[in-house]
Amino acid sequence: DAGITQSPRHKVTETGTPVTLRCHQTENHRYMYWYRQDPGHGLRLIHYSYGVKDTDKGEVSDGYSVSRSKTEDFLLTLESATSSQTSVYFCAISLAGVSTDTQYFGPGTRLTVL
Amino acid sequence: GQQVMQIPQYQHVQEGEDFTTYCNSSTTLSNIQWYKQRPGGHPVFLIQLVKSGEVKKQKRLTFQFGEAKKNSSLHITATQTTDVGTYFCAYSGAGSYQLTFGKGTKLSVIP
Secondary structure, eight states: OTTEEEEOSEEEEOTTOOEEEEEEESSOOSEEEEEEEETTTEEEEEEEEEETTEEEEOTTOTTOEEEEEETTEEEEEESSOOGGGOEEEEEEEEETTTEEEEEEEOOOEEEEEO | OOOEEEEOSEEEEETTOOEEEEEEESSOOSOEEEEEEOTTSOOEEEEEEOSTTOEEEETTEEEEEOTTSSEEEEEESSOOGGGOEEEEEEEOOTTOOOOEEOOOEEEEEEO
16 A cells, blocks of 8 residues: 555544644655545545645645645645535555556545534 | 546446446547545556557456547456445546546446
8 A cells, every 4th residue: 555644534523623634655755645535526636746845736726735844744734624625535646766647545534524 | 627437427237247337538648547446445556558459457357448549448357246346547647647537437246
């Protein structure tokens, strides 16, 4: 599983509260990604990172911010959670130097916003 | 933006029957990847196809990339209960490190 962990694995929060999800990798991969998965929508890219402090927006970035201050950690923040952000969030990495677009996913975080 | 359509959305098969899912694009793709997600799990990379007309096999799974590089298929011969899950196709643009996923085909296998 390319040494990817996500925390927390489950979280229930209330509308309007800030939430931070963490993705941690142990193998020094350069590229990291955050997706959300919803029924009927498949996997949609929220933000991605191509190095420390280098991030860019994906397809569904509104309401989300990210930070990457260390190679191993990629944080996803919902500044003020809304019910529409209830979803399963997956982090992924690319194996740069082997295949930069093949991705390996973490176990996911199930977030419920009440 | 560019998208891929996956069909069918759902498929129920009797164990031992074959299964095929299709991934179609209106534009030429530089590559296509396939992922499998078991219920409650995370997507797992299966294979990548890059060449026109390419065919690859993994045991009972056969992957094809169309001659025009606009469509792809995944065929499972003699399904087993372990094949249950959702199968996604995905592609990246030339020189891009982003993947765009299809919405997936959910396979159920009746024992």
